[in-house]
Amino acid sequence: AQTIHQWPVAEIKAVGSPLSLGCTIKGKSSPNLYWYWQATGGTLQQLFYSITVGQVESVVQLNLSASRPKDDQFILSTEKLLLSHSGFYLCAWAGGQGNTEVFFGKGTRLTVV
Amino acid sequence: GDQVEQSPSALSLHEGTGSALRCNFTTTMRAVQWFQQNSRGSLINLFYLASGTKENGRLKSTFNSKESYSTLHIRDAQLEDSGTYFCAAEASSSFSKLVFGQGTSLSVVP
Numbered sequence: 001a002q003t004i005h006q007w008p009v010a011e012i013k014a015v016g017s018p019l020s021l022g023c024t025i026k027g028k029s030s031p032n033l034y035w036y037w038q039a040t041g042g043t044l045q046q047l048f049y050s051i052t053v054g055q056v057e058s059v060v061q062l063n064l065s066a067s068r069p070k071d072d073q074f075i076l077s078t079e080k081l082l083l084s085h086s087g088f089y090l091c092a093w094a095g096g097q098g099n100t101e102v103f104f105g106k107g108t109r110l111t112v113v
Numbered sequence: 114g115d116q117v118e119q120s121p122s123a124l125s126l127h128e129g130t131g132s133a134l135r136c137n138f139t140t141t142m143r144a145v146q147w148f149q150q151n152s153r154g155s156l157i158n159l160f161y162l163a164s165g166t167k168e169n170g171r172l173k174s175t176f177n178s179k180e181s182y183s184t185l186h187i188r189d190a191q192l193e194d195s196g197t198y199f200c201a202a203e204a205s206s207s208f209s210k211l212v213f214g215q216g217t218s219l220s221v222v223p
Contacts, residue, residue: 032209038154043199044213051209059210088154100144100203101161102211107154 002027006091006105013081013112021076021108023091031093033074034102035066038088050074051096086112116140117202119214126221131171131188134217136200138181143205145176145183150197150216159185159198190221 003026013019025031035047037060048066050056056066063082067075074091091105116139126132136145147159160167162176162183171190176183183200200214 034209034211043215044201046210046212049209057209090154090156094209100209100211101158102146102201103158104148104156109154 002031002093002103004091004093004103004105006089006108008108009106010109011111013110015083015112016080019076019078019081019085019110021089021091021110023074023076023105025072025074025093028072028093028095030071030096032096033068034092034094035074035076036090036092036104037062038090038107040087042087044090048076081112083112086110117200117212117214119200119217121217122215123218124220126187126190126194126219128191128221128223129189131186131190133187134185134198134200136183136202136214138183138202140181141205142176142178142181142202145174145200145202146211147174147183147185148199148201149194150199152196156199187219190219192221192223195219195221 005024007022033050036044037047038044046059050068053071064078088107088109090107092102094102118137144163146161148156150156160174166175171188173186198217201211203211
Protein backbone atom coordinates (compact mmCIF):
# COMPACT_ATOMS: atom_id res chain seq x y z
CA ALA A 1 0.00 0.00 0.00
CA GLN A 2 1.12 3.52 -0.74
CA THR A 3 1.88 5.93 2.06
CA ILE A 4 2.52 9.64 1.97
CA HIS A 5 4.35 11.43 4.75
CA GLN A 6 4.64 15.18 5.17
CA TRP A 7 6.95 17.07 7.48
CA PRO A 8 6.84 19.03 9.64
CA VAL A 9 3.30 18.76 10.97
CA ALA A 10 3.26 22.42 11.92
CA GLU A 11 5.59 25.41 11.81
CA ILE A 12 5.60 28.90 13.25
CA LYS A 13 8.05 31.09 11.36
CA ALA A 14 8.97 34.75 11.25
CA VAL A 15 8.40 36.97 8.23
CA GLY A 16 11.51 37.00 6.09
CA SER A 17 12.80 33.65 7.31
CA PRO A 18 13.34 30.65 4.99
CA LEU A 19 11.05 27.66 4.75
CA SER A 20 11.37 24.07 3.63
CA LEU A 21 8.49 21.60 3.67
CA GLY A 22 8.89 17.99 2.64
CA CYS A 23 6.85 15.11 1.34
CA THR A 24 7.75 11.47 0.76
CA ILE A 25 5.71 8.83 -1.04
CA LYS A 26 6.37 5.17 -0.45
CA GLY A 27 5.01 2.19 -2.34
CA LYS A 28 4.49 3.90 -5.68
CA SER A 29 6.99 4.18 -8.47
CA SER A 30 7.11 7.37 -10.55
CA PRO A 31 4.03 9.06 -9.13
CA ASN A 32 2.75 12.45 -10.19
CA LEU A 33 3.31 14.77 -7.25
CA TYR A 34 1.51 17.97 -6.28
CA TRP A 35 1.64 20.80 -3.75
CA TYR A 36 -1.57 22.49 -2.68
CA TRP A 37 -2.19 25.46 -0.40
CA GLN A 38 -5.31 26.18 1.63
CA ALA A 39 -6.00 29.45 3.42
CA THR A 40 -7.91 29.14 6.69
CA GLY A 41 -11.55 28.54 5.83
CA GLY A 42 -10.79 28.48 2.12
CA THR A 43 -10.51 26.04 -0.70
CA LEU A 44 -7.45 24.25 -2.04
CA GLN A 45 -5.28 25.81 -4.69
CA GLN A 46 -2.73 23.86 -6.68
CA LEU A 47 0.76 25.35 -6.51
CA PHE A 48 3.08 22.92 -8.31
CA TYR A 49 3.07 19.56 -9.98
CA SER A 50 5.76 17.16 -11.09
CA ILE A 51 5.50 14.12 -13.31
CA THR A 52 9.14 13.06 -13.08
CA VAL A 53 12.34 13.59 -11.11
CA GLY A 54 13.91 16.98 -11.67
CA GLN A 55 10.88 18.46 -13.46
CA VAL A 56 8.47 20.77 -11.67
CA GLU A 57 5.74 22.93 -13.19
CA SER A 58 4.42 26.01 -11.45
CA VAL A 59 0.67 26.56 -11.47
CA VAL A 60 0.40 29.64 -9.26
CA GLN A 61 3.08 32.17 -8.42
CA LEU A 62 3.22 32.74 -4.67
CA ASN A 63 6.96 33.45 -4.21
CA LEU A 64 7.48 29.77 -3.52
CA SER A 65 9.52 27.14 -5.31
CA ALA A 66 9.39 23.38 -5.48
CA SER A 67 11.85 20.65 -6.33
CA ARG A 68 11.78 16.93 -6.87
CA PRO A 69 15.25 15.64 -5.99
CA LYS A 70 14.20 11.98 -5.91
CA ASP A 71 11.38 9.94 -7.43
CA ASP A 72 9.65 9.71 -4.06
CA GLN A 73 10.38 13.17 -2.65
CA PHE A 74 8.85 16.60 -3.21
CA ILE A 75 10.12 19.75 -1.49
CA LEU A 76 8.43 23.15 -1.16
CA SER A 77 10.57 26.08 -0.16
CA THR A 78 11.15 29.79 -0.08
CA GLU A 79 14.05 31.95 1.03
CA LYS A 80 11.85 34.68 2.46
CA LEU A 81 8.45 34.10 4.01
CA LEU A 82 5.57 36.56 3.74
CA LEU A 83 2.57 36.85 6.05
CA SER A 84 0.44 35.71 3.12
CA HIS A 85 2.21 32.35 3.11
CA SER A 86 0.35 31.30 6.24
CA GLY A 87 -2.03 28.43 5.72
CA PHE A 88 -2.21 24.70 5.25
CA TYR A 89 0.10 23.00 2.77
CA LEU A 90 -0.82 19.63 1.38
CA CYS A 91 1.26 17.28 -0.69
CA ALA A 92 -0.53 14.83 -2.96
CA TRP A 93 0.19 12.06 -5.41
CA ALA A 94 -1.50 10.36 -8.33
CA GLY A 95 -0.54 7.22 -10.19
CA GLY A 96 0.20 8.94 -13.46
CA GLN A 97 -0.10 7.40 -16.92
CA GLY A 98 -3.78 8.25 -17.18
CA ASN A 99 -4.63 7.38 -13.57
CA THR A 100 -5.64 10.75 -12.20
CA GLU A 101 -7.11 9.91 -8.77
CA VAL A 102 -5.28 12.08 -6.25
CA PHE A 103 -4.39 11.15 -2.67
CA PHE A 104 -3.33 13.67 -0.04
CA GLY A 105 -0.92 13.73 2.85
CA LYS A 106 -1.96 15.02 6.27
CA GLY A 107 -0.61 18.48 5.60
CA THR A 108 1.62 21.05 7.28
CA ARG A 109 0.07 24.00 9.08
CA LEU A 110 2.22 27.09 8.63
CA THR A 111 1.84 30.26 10.66
CA VAL A 112 3.96 33.22 9.63
CA VAL A 113 4.29 35.89 12.32
CA GLY B 114 -10.17 29.86 -16.41
CA ASP B 115 -11.53 26.49 -15.31
CA GLN B 116 -14.15 26.88 -12.65
CA VAL B 117 -15.95 24.62 -10.26
CA GLU B 118 -19.05 26.04 -8.59
CA GLN B 119 -20.05 24.14 -5.48
CA SER B 120 -23.30 24.47 -3.55
CA PRO B 121 -24.50 24.89 -0.92
CA SER B 122 -21.65 26.59 0.94
CA ALA B 123 -23.07 25.41 4.26
CA LEU B 124 -25.58 22.80 5.29
CA SER B 125 -27.06 21.66 8.58
CA LEU B 126 -28.69 18.24 8.84
CA HIS B 127 -30.40 16.43 11.65
CA GLU B 128 -29.16 12.92 12.29
CA GLY B 129 -30.95 10.43 10.08
CA THR B 130 -31.82 12.88 7.33
CA GLY B 131 -30.16 13.39 3.99
CA SER B 132 -29.33 15.94 1.35
CA ALA B 133 -27.34 16.53 -1.81
CA LEU B 134 -24.30 18.62 -2.67
CA ARG B 135 -23.71 19.76 -6.22
CA CYS B 136 -20.82 20.95 -8.34
CA ASN B 137 -21.29 22.63 -11.69
CA PHE B 138 -18.42 22.91 -14.12
CA THR B 139 -17.84 25.68 -16.62
CA THR B 140 -15.70 23.52 -18.87
CA THR B 141 -15.47 19.88 -19.91
CA MET B 142 -14.05 17.81 -17.09
CA ARG B 143 -12.24 14.50 -17.46
CA ALA B 144 -13.03 13.21 -13.97
CA VAL B 145 -14.28 14.37 -10.60
CA GLN B 146 -13.31 13.53 -7.05
CA TRP B 147 -15.16 14.12 -3.80
CA PHE B 148 -13.32 14.59 -0.51
CA GLN B 149 -14.28 15.03 3.11
CA GLN B 150 -11.96 17.27 5.12
CA ASN B 151 -12.04 16.48 8.80
CA SER B 152 -11.35 18.78 11.75
CA ARG B 153 -7.61 17.98 11.62
CA GLY B 154 -7.46 19.03 7.98
CA SER B 155 -7.00 15.59 6.50
CA LEU B 156 -8.66 15.00 3.14
CA ILE B 157 -10.46 11.68 2.91
CA ASN B 158 -11.12 10.30 -0.56
CA LEU B 159 -14.81 9.58 -0.99
CA PHE B 160 -15.27 9.03 -4.72
CA TYR B 161 -13.40 9.18 -8.00
CA LEU B 162 -15.59 9.16 -11.11
CA ALA B 163 -14.84 9.45 -14.78
CA SER B 164 -18.56 8.96 -15.50
CA GLY B 165 -21.72 7.47 -14.08
CA THR B 166 -22.68 6.75 -10.49
CA LYS B 167 -20.92 5.16 -7.55
CA GLU B 168 -22.29 4.28 -4.16
CA ASN B 169 -20.50 3.59 -0.90
CA GLY B 170 -22.60 2.98 2.18
CA ARG B 171 -24.70 6.07 2.85
CA LEU B 172 -22.99 8.09 0.14
CA LYS B 173 -23.72 8.16 -3.56
CA SER B 174 -22.10 10.27 -6.25
CA THR B 175 -22.91 10.95 -9.86
CA PHE B 176 -20.84 12.60 -12.57
CA ASN B 177 -22.53 13.79 -15.75
CA SER B 178 -19.73 15.08 -17.96
CA LYS B 179 -22.09 15.92 -20.81
CA GLU B 180 -24.18 18.27 -18.65
CA SER B 181 -21.14 19.37 -16.62
CA TYR B 182 -22.15 18.59 -13.08
CA SER B 183 -21.57 16.17 -10.26
CA THR B 184 -23.58 15.45 -7.14
CA LEU B 185 -22.89 13.87 -3.76
CA HIS B 186 -25.90 12.46 -1.92
CA ILE B 187 -25.73 11.78 1.80
CA ARG B 188 -28.49 9.72 3.40
CA ASP B 189 -29.10 8.84 7.04
CA ALA B 190 -26.58 11.44 8.15
CA GLN B 191 -24.50 10.67 11.24
CA LEU B 192 -22.62 13.00 13.57
CA GLU B 193 -19.30 11.78 12.18
CA ASP B 194 -20.30 13.02 8.71
CA SER B 195 -19.72 16.58 9.87
CA GLY B 196 -16.90 18.35 8.10
CA THR B 197 -16.17 20.16 4.90
CA TYR B 198 -16.85 18.44 1.60
CA PHE B 199 -15.00 19.38 -1.56
CA CYS B 200 -15.46 18.38 -5.13
CA ALA B 201 -12.45 18.61 -7.40
CA ALA B 202 -12.25 18.09 -11.11
CA GLU B 203 -9.60 17.74 -13.78
CA ALA B 204 -10.31 19.61 -16.97
CA SER B 205 -9.88 17.70 -20.20
CA SER B 206 -7.65 20.49 -21.46
CA SER B 207 -5.51 20.95 -18.33
CA PHE B 208 -3.25 17.99 -17.71
CA SER B 209 -2.46 17.39 -14.05
CA LYS B 210 -4.45 20.34 -12.72
CA LEU B 211 -7.15 19.54 -10.19
CA VAL B 212 -9.53 22.44 -9.58
CA PHE B 213 -11.42 22.49 -6.30
CA GLY B 214 -14.86 23.81 -5.50
CA GLN B 215 -15.27 26.23 -2.60
CA GLY B 216 -16.44 23.50 -0.26
CA THR B 217 -19.61 22.71 1.67
CA SER B 218 -19.45 22.94 5.43
CA LEU B 219 -21.72 20.19 6.74
CA SER B 220 -22.91 20.14 10.31
CA VAL B 221 -24.88 17.11 11.50
CA VAL B 222 -26.79 17.77 14.69
CA PRO B 223 -28.68 15.43 17.02
